Amino acid sequence: MFIEAVECPDTEFSDRRFLLQSDETLRAILATSAVYALINPMKGTSEADAVATQADERKRTLTSVSQAASTLRSSFQAVRFGQLQVDTLNPVADEISDRIDASPDLFLKVTRLKTKDEGTYVHSLSVSALMMRLARSIGYGDEKARELGVAGLLHDVGKLMVPDAILNKKGRLEEDEKRVVRNHPEVGYHLLKDQESMSELILDVCRHHHEMLDGSGYPHGLKAEQISQEIRLSTVCDVFEALTSTRPYKRPWSNRDALNWMFDRGHLFDKKLVIRLGSIFS
Structure with a gap:
């Protein structure tokens, strides 16, 4: 049942x-x-149902x-040995797509x-x-959106070759460590290029997801007209997720702060996509 008030002093029972x-x-x-x-009585059942639904x-x-992370770990290792069957990632993409569609905010909290x-x-x-989710919101069909989903799953595969001591370092990276990290898109691209049935879109996302509109990104310093x-x-999506996540070297930002920061840097990010990404969350 839903309790509006308990008629007693707050010192005895304060909840309302x-x-x-x-x-x-x-x-x-x-x-x-x-x-x-x-x-x-009008709120009890509906509130209880809502709580139960949210818990489920x-x-x-x-x-x-948890299951998708385990599958992706195995897939990364298959890439290392040139044995990845990229189609095996389609069900993973479908499942996490369903989960973020069901509740975007909850999905991010869980991750x-x-x-x-x-x-x-x-x-x-x-x-x-x-x-x-962003691809479908701007008009991409299901097949293309899923391909982008698989590209997202594999975009950081080059980090397989970055030592954990660098990836998990709490302090500032040294210059040689920065070079190792900044090389992961190129390393990932070459790892994926050796796999069977790898699409050009997946290869491009892996290789260029750190490029910025003003040419200040890496590994090739592409500029706006060169970036699809x-x-x-x-x-x-990559930068938003990084900003809003806990990392060894920083605390997480709120969704709003991350989106505002990115929007204010239109020389780096596509503002229209930043706005559309923000519309996903409540």
């Missing part, structure tokens, strides 16, 4: 307007001097992210629970889901 969900809370109410409790969705999302060892994999899952909409989309 809440869904009664446990015997413990009921006993706490009964232990007060209250003679009456105001119950809202969270459980499904946690399970999906924020990643451990240090899962960092690269869950980051890639989140980027993939964002890319698919698909690459711009991947960059916006």
